[in-house]
Amino acid sequence: MACFSLGNRYSPVLHCVSIKVYESMILPKLTYGLELIDLPKKSMYCLEAAHLSAAKQIQGLPPNAANIAVLPTLQLWSINSILAFKRLTMLWHILSLPMTSVYKVIVITIFMWLETLPREKSNMYKGPVGLMFQTTVEFGLNHYVRVAMTSGIYSSMLIWKRRIKYVLWEREKYLFSSQTIMYRHSQLYADCIVVGQLWVWWRFCKFKPTYTRKCKVILRIVSGNHVMRQRRCKPGTSAFCQDCCDMVDDSVQHMLFECSGLSECRQHAWQHVLNNSPQALAKQLECMSNICKTHLILCGYGSYVNEWCDLYIVTCNFVCDMYALKLRKYNHMYECVITTFTYLYVCYITYN
Numbered sequence: 001m002a003c004f005s006l007g008n009r010y011s012p013v014l015h016c017v018s019i020k021v022y023e024s025m026i027l028p029k030l031t032y033g034l035e036l037i038d039l040p041k042k043s044m045y046c047l048e049a050a051h052l053s054a055a056k057q058i059q060g061l062p063p064n065a066a067n068i069a070v071l072p073t074l075q076l077w078s079i080n081s082i083l084a085f086k087r088l089t090m091l092w093h094i095l096s097l098p099m100t101s102v103y104k105v106i107v108i109t110i111f112m113w114l115e116t117l118p119r120e121k122s123n124m125y126k127g128p129v130g131l132m133f134q135t136t137v138e139f140g141l142n143h144y145v146r147v148a149m150t151s152g153i154y155s156s157m158l159i160w161k162r163r164i165k166y167v168l169w170e171r172e173k174y175l176f177s178s179q180t181i182m183y184r185h186s187q188l189y190a191d192c193i194v195v196g197q198l199w200v201w202w203r204f205c206k207f208k209p210t211y212t213r214k215c216k217v218i219l220r221i222v223s224g225n226h227v228m229r230q231r232r233c234k235p236g237t238s239a240f241c242q243d244c245c246d247m248v249d250d251s252v253q254h255m256l257f258e259c260s261g262l263s264e265c266r267q268h269a270w271q272h273v274l275n276n277s278p279q280a281l282a283k284q285l286e287c288m289s290n291i292c293k294t295h296l297i298l299c300g301y302g303s304y305v306n307e308w309c310d311l312y313i314v315t316c317n318f319v320c321d322m323y324a325l326k327l328r329k330y331n332h333m334y335e336c337v338i339t340t341f342t343y344l345y346v347c348y349i350t351y352n
């Protein structure tokens with residue numbers, strides 16, 4: 001974790017450097033040999049917590065950020081999927097050995113024996129081969145493995161890994177979509193990312209590292225860790241925007257395109273975005289509703305396009321300028337409230 005302390009405010013360590021260090025130095029040590037052990041739930045929970053905490057630090061998210069809004073932007077698996085991948089890769093390494101290998105004979109014998117048992121009994125076998133068997137069943141690969149064992153024809157490791165990755169990403173997508181239903185604030189996040197792909201704004205940062213801090217701000221907005229939500233969590237506060245008299249819900253869409261209290265900043269910055277957009281996109285943006293525009297710009301226009309680098313820069317500036325102004329207004333209002341309460345308290349003490 002020492003790499004997180006490198007860099008400074010103006011040129012922080014790139015998230016792609018941090019993630020490389022994490023994936024090559026920390027994660028292998030964290031999960032070394034665990035694919036052969038049936039870990040208790042408590043240990044799995046601790047490992048998952050450490051994994052999520054590292055991903056939050058890399059992306060500049062607060063420790064209390066929702067867990068579902070952490071891994072997909074970095075294209076990372078959960079610990080459970082990482083262990084499953086290691087287990088299935090190891091199985092195929094053993095099966096690719098010549099038939100004279102005693103390890104291969106043992107694995108095939110135990111697999112064939114477990115195939116004959118009912119599911120409840122085979123699940124009770126917790127040895128390394130038993131865990132491999134249960135993982136193949138869990139991901140629906142047992143039929144493929146059985147056919148390979150009986151025919152003696154094993155595909156190359158490359159094809160096997162490709163198959164595992166496809167299955168694991170499908171499971172991750174399924175888990176993500178089922179979790180977002182239960183978590184209201186993650187709806188914008190779910191609309192702005194694609195599970196299995198690196199987030200567009202992180203891809204942009206690879207080419208423009210100086211925008212890393214601004215992209216972290218965008219991620220905070222997308223994942224719901226923004227000032228509008230923080231304000232709402234305080235007791236006695238209204239859900240309406242406090243910067244204008246529109247009496248509407250204080251949302252990301254309202255901040256970016258609707259709030260009349262932030263119009264002076266918006267007009268100039270948004271015009272820059274339109275000027276730097278391709279002509280067809282600019283026309284489309286002008287015709288879109290505010291909610292669609294919000295989703296489109298926060299998801300980085302769908303997919304990363306190298307030629308649109310200037311557009312990403314002005315969009316990044318637009319979102320961050322609007323948010324900075326919102327934050328300044330919020331801090332000013334908060335200071336005024338505290339000053340008023342302090343003054344009233346002093347008056348009360350003086351006259352009583």
Ligand SMILES: [Zn+2]
Binds near residue numbers: 244258260
């Ligand atoms: Zn407003």
